[in-house]
Amino acid sequence: MQNSKVLLPFLFSVSVALAGQSCATRTTSMSSNPLQGKLVLTGSSTVAPLVAEIAKRYETQRSGVRIDVQSGGSSRGITDARQGVADIGMVSRSLKPEEKDLQAFEIAKDGVSLILNKNNPVSQLSDAQIVSLYTKKITNWKEVGGQDAPITVVNKAEGRSTLELFAQYFKLDTKAIKADVVIGENEQAIKTVAGNPNAIGYVSIGSAEFDAKNGGSVKLLPINGIAASTANVSNQTFPIARRLNLVTKTTPTGLTKDFIEFARSKAVTDIVKEQYFVSVAQ
Amino acid sequence: MFQWRSEVVFVGVLRGLALLSGLIVLLILFFLLQESLSFLQTIGFLRFFKDPAWHPVSREYNLLPMLWGSLLVTAGSVLLATPLGILSAVFCQYYAPAAIAQGYRRLIELLAGIPSVVYGFWGLVVLVPLIGRLHPPGPSLLAGILILSIMILPTIALVADASFTAVPPEYLRGAAALGLGRWATVSGVVLPAAKAGLMTGVILETGRAIGETMAVLMVCGNVVQVPESLFAPVRTLTANIALEMAYAVGNHRAALFVSGLVLMGLVVGLVAIAEVIHQEQIYD
Amino acid sequence: MTKLAVLNKVFPMRWRGSMETFMTLLIWSVACFVVGVLLWLLSDLIWHGMGQISWTFLTTAPQKAGRAGGIAPILVSTALIVGVCLATAIPLGVGTAILLVEFSPQHSLFGRLVRLSLEVLAGVPSIVFGLFGNAFFSKTLGLGFSILAGGLTLACMVLPILIRATQEGLRAVPNDYRRSAAALGLSRTATLWVLLLPAAMPGLSVGILLGLGRAIAETAALIFTSGSVDRMPESLLDSGRALSVHIFDLAMNISGGEANAYASALLLILSLMVINAIISGLAHWFRDSRIQVI
Numbered sequence: 001m002q003n004s005k006v007l008l009p010f011l012f013s014v015s016v017a018l019a020g021q022s023c024a025t026r027t028t029s030m031s032s033n034p035l036q037g038k039l040v041l042t043g044s045s046t047v048a049p050l051v052a053e054i055a056k057r058y059e060t061q062r063s064g065v066r067i068d069v070q071s072g073g074s075s076r077g078i079t080d081a082r083q084g085v086a087d088i089g090m091v092s093r094s095l096k097p098e099e100k101d102l103q104a105f106e107i108a109k110d111g112v113s114l115i116l117n118k119n120n121p122v123s124q125l126s127d128a129q130i131v132s133l134y135t136k137k138i139t140n141w142k143e144v145g146g147q148d149a150p151i152t153v154v155n156k157a158e159g160r161s162t163l164e165l166f167a168q169y170f171k172l173d174t175k176a177i178k179a180d181v182v183i184g185e186n187e188q189a190i191k192t193v194a195g196n197p198n199a200i201g202y203v204s205i206g207s208a209e210f211d212a213k214n215g216g217s218v219k220l221l222p223i224n225g226i227a228a229s230t231a232n233v234s235n236q237t238f239p240i241a242r243r244l245n246l247v248t249k250t251t252p253t254g255l256t257k258d259f260i261e262f263a264r265s266k267a268v269t270d271i272v273k274e275q276y277f278v279s280v281a282q
Numbered sequence: 283m284f285q286w287r288s289e290v291v292f293v294g295v296l297r298g299l300a301l302l303s304g305l306i307v308l309l310i311l312f313f314l315l316q317e318s319l320s321f322l323q324t325i326g327f328l329r330f331f332k333d334p335a336w337h338p339v340s341r342e343y344n345l346l347p348m349l350w351g352s353l354l355v356t357a358g359s360v361l362l363a364t365p366l367g368i369l370s371a372v373f374c375q376y377y378a379p380a381a382i383a384q385g386y387r388r389l390i391e392l393l394a395g396i397p398s399v400v401y402g403f404w405g406l407v408v409l410v411p412l413i414g415r416l417h418p419p420g421p422s423l424l425a426g427i428l429i430l431s432i433m434i435l436p437t438i439a440l441v442a443d444a445s446f447t448a449v450p451p452e453y454l455r456g457a458a459a460l461g462l463g464r465w466a467t468v469s470g471v472v473l474p475a476a477k478a479g480l481m482t483g484v485i486l487e488t489g490r491a492i493g494e495t496m497a498v499l500m501v502c503g504n505v506v507q508v509p510e511s512l513f514a515p516v517r518t519l520t521a522n523i524a525l526e527m528a529y530a531v532g533n534h535r536a537a538l539f540v541s542g543l544v545l546m547g548l549v550v551g552l553v554a555i556a557e558v559i560h561q562e563q564i565y566d
Numbered sequence: 567m568t569k570l571a572v573l574n575k576v577f578p579m580r581w582r583g584s585m586e587t588f589m590t591l592l593i594w595s596v597a598c599f600v601v602g603v604l605l606w607l608l609s610d611l612i613w614h615g616m617g618q619i620s621w622t623f624l625t626t627a628p629q630k631a632g633r634a635g636g637i638a639p640i641l642v643s644t645a646l647i648v649g650v651c652l653a654t655a656i657p658l659g660v661g662t663a664i665l666l667v668e669f670s671p672q673h674s675l676f677g678r679l680v681r682l683s684l685e686v687l688a689g690v691p692s693i694v695f696g697l698f699g700n701a702f703f704s705k706t707l708g709l710g711f712s713i714l715a716g717g718l719t720l721a722c723m724v725l726p727i728l729i730r731a732t733q734e735g736l737r738a739v740p741n742d743y744r745r746s747a748a749a750l751g752l753s754r755t756a757t758l759w760v761l762l763l764p765a766a767m768p769g770l771s772v773g774i775l776l777g778l779g780r781a782i783a784e785t786a787a788l789i790f791t792s793g794s795v796d797r798m799p800e801s802l803l804d805s806g807r808a809l810s811v812h813i814f815d816l817a818m819n820i821s822g823g824e825a826n827a828y829a830s831a832l833l834l835i836l837s838l839m840v841i842n843a844i845i846s847g848l849a850h851w852f853r854d855s856r857i858q859v860i
Contacts, residue, residue, distance in 0.1 A: 152419035196419060210822055485685075551687040
């Protein structure tokens with residue numbers, strides 16, 4: 001009978017105590033040492049997993065540092081860095097002219113590659129064919145040398161920098177693209193193409209190469225005869241490439257500067273490669 | 283005297299709690315409006331229904347296809363899940379032996395707890411390719427309806443089960459005394475007696491279906507269009523927010539908050555319908 | 567009994583027998599169908615996920631963006647988020663339900679308004695809770711991306727479920743109980759503690775169960791509130807990645823994250839089974855012990 005009378009206040013006090021305690025830890029973590037404290041990074045979902053790994057290594061090497069990585073999109077990285085919500089924004093493209101108030105630091109390179117199901121006999125498409133596919137001027141694989149099956153066009157949702165890069169390279173108006181499936185993240189595109197032998201999509205080369213090399217059911221299409229691979233992004237022959245950037249509002253100092261330098265250094269080259277991106281460390 | 287005072291304090295505290303609970307909806311509305319009002323005032327509400335398409339980056343904001351998407355997916359799944367859910371509960375209460383019923387209940391509760399992400403994941407890997415083989419492309423209105431049906435089934439089943447439990451046992455004894463069969467008892471006595479509870483269940487599941495985001499996002503294809511068939515892809519209002527929110531800035535973001543408002547409008551409409559049904563029941 | 571008369575007209579006696587058989591068959595097949603779908607789903611998860619689960623998986627941090635390593639910090643974050651959610655929602659919800667059922671006349675304006683607003687709240691889509699939580703808890707209250715913001719957002723979300731179930735539970739208590747208690751000279755508050763609440767426990771436990779299920783399963787509302795940092799949280803103001811957000815990220819954003827996504831999903835379901843069992847056990851124990859007190 002005592003139980004329930006005690007229970008509710010108990011739950012309350014526990015939550016209050018926890019909250020209070022958390023406030024206490026918060027204040028102590030604000031140290032005067034410039035290389036201690038907390039960094040918040042937000043932005044591109046392509047860059048986030050990479051930076052999260054880099055941050056973990058960084059934390060093990062510098063005690064008293066905590067780095068929070070939130071994934072969103074490149075535009076969120078830009079906005080948050082501008083508004084000061086984040087110390088550093090993550091952006092998976094070069095800065096646009098109207099974004100030149102920010103400073104960008106390239107940490108890796110990536111490409112965008114078209115992917116087909118492994119069971120699709122088509123192994124090459126010209127740029128013009130790809131444009132026709134994505135504008136539904138060609139709707140059957142037999143028109144481009146494949147089986148007699150309707151083409152499922154997988155497109156990315158509006159606002160994604162992968163879409164912008166793709167449309168920019170093929171000189172497509174994003175409004176002119178007629179898709180059968182619209183997806184959000186890279187892996188969703190890979191799963192959609194893996195599950196549908198007649199689908200075509202485009203994703204970050206890193207994700208596609210990882211899947212293809214680990215027994216997945218997608219294959220990467222060459223562009224203009226150049227094989228889609230991180231190697232070809234690295235030697236700058238692959239045409240649809242982009243920079244993965246960290247951006248800050250002002251010239252970085254202290255912890256921010258130290259972290260950006262660390263992320264661009266050779267100390268993280270193995271992490272970059274592990275995520276199938278191209279390292280830019282000198 | 284002391285007891286009376288403590289009761290006043292107690293009821294006062296309860297009142298405060300209830301007030302807080304009641305205010306949450308207003309808070310939500312306030313924040314949705316705060317984020318979208320200035321944008322709404324500059325372009326007007328009608329643009330969201332009259333624009334040629336949804337291309338927020340190019341300043342076109344037609345929400346209508348997504349509104350249809352939400353409505354069709356919801357209607358389909360509610361039509362499918364309601365009979366299945368109610369019959370499930372009937373099975374538990376009146377058909378299954380006690381042990382099986384208990385096990386079945388546990389299963390349904392389990393079904394209720396499976397995260398929508400898992401359903402979506404499973405739908406994407408298993409269901410969508412199956413539908414794709416039947417009729418390409420695969421991600422479609424149908425896939426959404428099927429996944430949602432499984433997801434909202436526990437809601438109606440559990441609520442129906444609870445409301446059957448609340449049917450006074452005398453009713454059942456009376457039916458037994460009249461020599462009614464099981465189904466005749468269920469359809470003639472139990473279902474009418476539990477009508478209010480079942481209605482609650484249907485409203486709850488409809489709300490959940492309209493609001494479901496992640497699973498729908500993963501299996502529906504997300505093409506902004508009014509679907510021509512069950513096999514055509516659709517994008518729902520919720521999926522639209524989830525897909526574009528993280529990437530939206532400025533007016534695009536405000537437009538998504540307007541979709542949030544439209545969703546709230548749908549919910550309020552639903553509640554109004556429920557109220558009307560409820561009123562009619564009282565005077566029945 | 568008008569329904570019965572109608573029934574007699576629609577299904578004459580001689581059809582009744584076959585109707586009964588048909589419905590029995592139908593209901594059993596519906597049950598089998600539901601079980602079948604669930605088993606299909608579960609076996610798929612077990613098949614792909616079981617191999618990954620081990621003590622190390624539970625006690626180590628994720629590595630390589632979640633492709634390798636375990637999920638320890640994610641389990642802690644999930645528990646904290648759900649803890650904050652329930653610690654807020656249970657007192658609020660139970661209090662509101664008691665007021666609505668026991669202390670507020672059926673047609674009082676206040677009761678009606680609160681009821682109406684809860685009906686609306688119950689239908690608010692989780693993604694809208696996400697928008698709201700982000701705008702209110704994270705930005706306006708300055709909680710940022712944090713476990714506290716996520717938990718409080720979830721509390722708003724599960725509140726109507728909890729209230730409704732508690733209400734159902736309280737309403738199921740026969741009025742005779744209340745009258746007998748009044749006749750014994752018990753105050754309404756005392757009646758509530760010793761009689762009504764224990765009797766309403768099954769309803770409340772279903773509510774907690776449904777609420778917990780929804781809270782644990784929630785992704786959309788958490789992405790914009792508690793965020794996606796996959797490290798051990800140090801306080802409630804740190805961002806923490808919930809298990810479902812982890813599954814979403816692994817499934818949708820990380821190539822090769824599938825195996826760990828399956829394992830995490832399986833784990834989520836297993837923990838839910840345990841919670842289910844505990845709560846239903848508790849509800850029975852609670853009711854039994856109370857009635858003895860009386």
